[in-house]
Amino acid sequence: MIRLYNVLKDSRYLSDAAEETELLEAPENDKETELLEAPENDKDGEPEENAGLNKAIDTYRKLIEKKDGAEGLSEKEQEALENRIKEIETREVVEKVEVHEPVEIPCEKNKITIGPPTLTRFEKARIMGARALQLSLGAPPFIPIPKTARISLDISMEELEQRVIPITIRRVLPNGDFQNIPIDYFQK
Known part of the structure; x- marks a missing residue:
């Protein structure tokens, strides 16, 4: 490593740049620097409120x-x-945003309060993909394997239709509040 450093130092890669270049000093109280500085004060010398x-x-x-x-x-x-x-x-200016602690919204009497009462296509795709991966890695199926099933995705689709996958969907509101919904609460 030291040999490589010495070789590079002898060439122009690691030459002493400080010896070859001169340092430029910043001008003091120049007109250009005064123009570049942002005015912090108004005419009276006090900061402008709004x-x-x-x-x-x-x-x-x-x-x-x-x-x-x-x-x-x-x-x-x-x-x-x-x-x-x-x-x-005259509007009130909000300067400080209060921190909101996310709260779980309970699922009472199979009632879904966040989102549609059915699984969205994105939720279905995520569930089937995750379950198909589990099946392809050797997880036991929750249903008897249908004769028409060729791949693990076919088995996961059938498990989803029968609602036997023990999965819970978490739907989250923009403020962080969420609802955990068991898969059997969704309409088919």
């Missing part, structure tokens, strides 16, 4: 005025625009 909201309102106003074209806004339209902007300004 800079994002003000920018959004200005953009909204420009879009509405541009939509009407060269004609401009009538007094009614201008008044409606100002009322809409006041409504937007």
